[in-house]
């Protein structure tokens with residue numbers, strides 16, 4: 001297993017709400033040559049989930065000089081019938097021009113901290129293809145722990161794929177530092193009912 005890196009040693013990234021002018025960049029990130037074999041789906045348009053129905057959203061990942069380098073997204077997933085047991089499931093794409101600089105790790109760590117800050121969830125998880133070594137290393141660098149394999153969990157490109165599941169829990173991602181994200185991010189991720197303190 002790769003060693004975890006203290007979050008302060010990861011590169012600084014900023015998570016920014018997409019604007020209309022980001023549409024082309026987001027479409028590029030979603031194209032097969034950028035998303036790659038592990039994140040390209042050929043299902044009919046009607047078969048894609050509406051992320052907003054799962055409290056989902058996305059942010060552009062920028063470096064501190066406002067260079068757009070990728071995107072992150074999240075949806076809510078339940079671990080029982082109660083609001084308290086809602087967790088977040090996250091995803092990331094980094095543009096090939098910027099890969100290998102731990103920006104993926106930084107973005108995922110930053111998103112986890114943002115979600116903990118903006119909600120009462122105790123768990124942020126990510127799952128990735130068993131063969132997606134880059135994403136597995138990136139998550140480990142970000143401080144996520146490998147939990148196991150969810151067998152035949154994802155339908156992609158005509159067959160079922162095993163997914164490695166990773167998580168970080170609130171106590172591991174103490175929100176001690178100032179979070180760099182634009183206003184409103186917390187509001188969109190907050191678990192609205194029942195558990196607000």
Ligand SMILES: CC(C)(COP(=O)(O)OP(=O)(O)OC[C@H]1O[C@@H](n2cnc3c(N)ncnc32)[C@H](O)[C@@H]1OP(=O)(O)O)[C@@H](O)C(=O)NCCC(=O)NCCS
Nearest residue numbers: 035093094099100101102103104105128133134135137138
């Ligand atoms: C997965 C992805 C987000 C990683 O972004 P990144 O910014 O390059 O990630 P990081 O630099 O934080 O970490 C990548 C790690 O994997 C390593 N790596 C990269 N490509 C690799 C490969 N083909 N085989 C083995 N290791 C690889 C890097 O060396 C680095 O490890 P290190 O920290 O030990 O040096 C990026 O490759 C991507 O956008 N892929 C396409 C979309 C995708 O698969 N998203 C995840 C869907 S679940």
